[in-house]
Amino acid sequence: MSTFHATVTPPWDERAWRDVARAAWRAGIAPDQLTWDGDGQASLLAGVDVLAQAPVRLAPHVPPDFLALAGSVLCHRDAQRHGLLYRLLWRIASGERALLERETDADVRRAGELAKAVGRDSHKMKAFVRFREVPGERDAFVAWFEPEHFIVDRVAPFFARRFAGMRWAILTPYRSAFWDGSALGFGGGATRGDAPADDAQDALWRTYYANIFNPARLNPRMMTQEMPQKYWKNLPEARLLPTLLAEAGARVQAMADREAEAPRRRIPERVVEPLPRAEGLPALRAAARECRRCELWQPATQTVFGEGPSSARIMIVGEQPGDAEDLSGRPFVGPAGQLFDRALATHGIDRARLYLTNAVKHFRFEQRGKRRLHRNPAVSHMQACRPWLEREIATVKPRIIVCLGATAARAVFGAGFKLMEQRATWMRLDDGTRAFATVHPSWVLRQASGEARDTAYQSFVDDLALLAELADAAQDASS
Numbered sequence: 001m002s003t004f005h006a007t008v009t010p011p012w013d014e015r016a017w018r019d020v021a022r023a024a025w026r027a028g029i030a031p032d033q034l035t036w037d038g039d040g041q042a043s044l045l046a047g048v049d050v051l052a053q054a055p056v057r058l059a060p061h062v063p064p065d066f067l068a069l070a071g072s073v074l075c076h077r078d079a080q081r082h083g084l085l086y087r088l089l090w091r092i093a094s095g096e097r098a099l100l101e102r103e104t105d106a107d108v109r110r111a112g113e114l115a116k117a118v119g120r121d122s123h124k125m126k127a128f129v130r131f132r133e134v135p136g137e138r139d140a141f142v143a144w145f146e147p148e149h150f151i152v153d154r155v156a157p158f159f160a161r162r163f164a165g166m167r168w169a170i171l172t173p174y175r176s177a178f179w180d181g182s183a184l185g186f187g188g189g190a191t192r193g194d195a196p197a198d199d200a201q202d203a204l205w206r207t208y209y210a211n212i213f214n215p216a217r218l219n220p221r222m223m224t225q226e227m228p229q230k231y232w233k234n235l236p237e238a239r240l241l242p243t244l245l246a247e248a249g250a251r252v253q254a255m256a257d258r259e260a261e262a263p264r265r266r267i268p269e270r271v272v273e274p275l276p277r278a279e280g281l282p283a284l285r286a287a288a289r290e291c292r293r294c295e296l297w298q299p300a301t302q303t304v305f306g307e308g309p310s311s312a313r314i315m316i317v318g319e320q321p322g323d324a325e326d327l328s329g330r331p332f333v334g335p336a337g338q339l340f341d342r343a344l345a346t347h348g349i350d351r352a353r354l355y356l357t358n359a360v361k362h363f364r365f366e367q368r369g370k371r372r373l374h375r376n377p378a379v380s381h382m383q384a385c386r387p388w389l390e391r392e393i394a395t396v397k398p399r400i401i402v403c404l405g406a407t408a409a410r411a412v413f414g415a416g417f418k419l420m421e422q423r424a425t426w427m428r429l430d431d432g433t434r435a436f437a438t439v440h441p442s443w444v445l446r447q448a449s450g451e452a453r454d455t456a457y458q459s460f461v462d463d464l465a466l467l468a469e470l471a472d473a474a475q476d477a478s479s
C-alpha cells in the first residue's frame with residue numbers, strides 16, 4: 001500500500017488544511033494511507049506529497065457544521081488533529097452524512113473535546129489580555145499573552161472590533177497580531193520582554209481591583225477556575241491577590257463588626273469621583289477615557305467623547321453612543337447619525353462645523369447572544385455624566401444648543417422637561433445660550449417603516465428648520 005504525507009502551513013489555518021484534505025480526497029487517498037505533519041516536521045515524514053497526486057474524483061461535500069468544527073479543532077495543539085479531521089471528512093463524504101450527531105462516536109467525541117478546549121482558551125484570551133501603553137508613543141498599546149492553543153488569528157478580530165479606536169499589538173510566543181486603526185495584520189512570535197513591563201494604567205487597575213474586591217464573596221475554588229494561576233503573571237491585579245486572599249478573613253470579620261455597629265442604610269451612599277482638572281477639549285477627552293463615575297464604562301468598549309471644532313457655535317447633544325459609536329469611539333456615526341446627517345443636509349447645515357456630543361458618554365446595552373441591544377441610560381447615569389457635558393459647554397461656549405431626545409433635554413433643561421410637549425421651542429439657558437429640543441434620530445428609526453417613519457422623519461426635519469433659521473448667523477460667527 002502506498003503511503004502519502006501532508007503538511008498544513010500554518011498548521012492552524014483552515015484554508016490550508018482544506019486545500020490539502022480536498023486534494024487527498026480527490027486523489028482517493030484513504031485516511032490510513034496518509035500521515036499528517038502536525039507540527040512542522042515535514043522533512044521527517046515518509047511517503048509522497050499528497051498535493052502532487054492527480055485527482056480521480058470530484059471534491060467532497062460536507063455540511064457547514066463540519067467546517068465550523070474543523071475551524072476550531074485546527075487551532076488545538078494536538079498533533080493528531082489534522083488526521084482526525086480528515087477521518088471525519090472521509091466518513092461524512094463517503095455517506096455518513098449525520099456523523100456529527102453521533103456523540104458516542106470516538107472521532108466525533110474527540111473533535112468535540114478539542115473544539116471545547118479551543119473555545120475555553122479563546123474565552124481566557126478575551127478576558128485576560130491586558131494592554132500596556134508603549135512609552136513615548138501616543139495611543140499605542142501592547143499586550144503579552146500566552147495562549148495554550150493556536151488561537152491568535154481566531155480571537156484577534158474580536159480585539160479589532162472592541163479596540164477599533166486605538167493602535168495595538170498582541171504578542172504571543174508563536175504569533176503576533178497588530179491593529180493600526182484600520183487593518184489587522186499578523187507576524188511571528190515574540191518574547192515577554194518585547195512588551196512593556198508596566199504602566200500607569202496597571203496601577204490604576206490595581207487600585208480599582210483592590211476597591212471592588214469583596215472578601216465576603218471570596219470563593220478561591222471558583223476564582224482559580226475562572227482565573228487560572230498561569231494567567232496571573234500577566235495580570236496587573238494578580239499581584240494583589242496573595243495579600244487580598246490572606247487578609248480576606250480579617251476583612252470579613254471587620255465588615256461584620258461594622259455592620260453590627262451601624263444600622264444598615266436602605267440606600268447605600270454613592271461615592272462619585274470628582275472630575276479631574278483638565279483644561280481644553282483634548283485634555284478633557286483624555287481624562288474622560290479613564291472615567292469611572294458610573295458603572296457604564298465597564299462593559300463598554302470605550303468612552304465616546306464629543307467631537308467638532310472648539311470654536312463651534314452650535315452644539316448638538318444626543319443621548320448616548322450606540323453600538324457603532326462604541327466600537328469606533330466617535331459620536332453620531334451609526335444609522336441614527338447618518339439619518340441626522342441627511343436631515344442636516346436638507347437645511348444646508350454643515351456637520352463639520354458643529355460640535356457633537358452625548359449626555360452620557362458610554363454605551364449602555366444588554367447582551368443578547370452576539371447582539372448588543374441598546375438600553376436607555378438611567379437618571380443616575382445622566383447625573384454622573386453631566387459634569388462632562390457641563391465642561392464641554394463651558395469650553396466650547398456654543399451660542400446654540402440642540403438637544404436630541406428626552407435624556408439630552410433633561411440633562412440640559414432639567415428633570416421636568418417634557419419632550420413631546422416642549423419640542424421645537426426656543427428657550428434661554430441661565431447663561432443666555434439659546435436652546436431647543438427635538439426627538440432623537442433613533443426614535444425616527446424605531447417607527448414602523450412606511451408612512452409612520454416618513455411622517456416622523458419629516459417632523460424631525462421641520463424641527464431642525466428652527467436651527468436653520470439661526471445656523472447661518474451662528475456659523476458665520478464661528479468662521
Ligand code: SF4
Binds near residue numbers: 293295
Ligand atoms: S457614562 Fe459618563 S459618568 Fe459613566 S463612566 Fe462613562 S463617562 Fe463616566
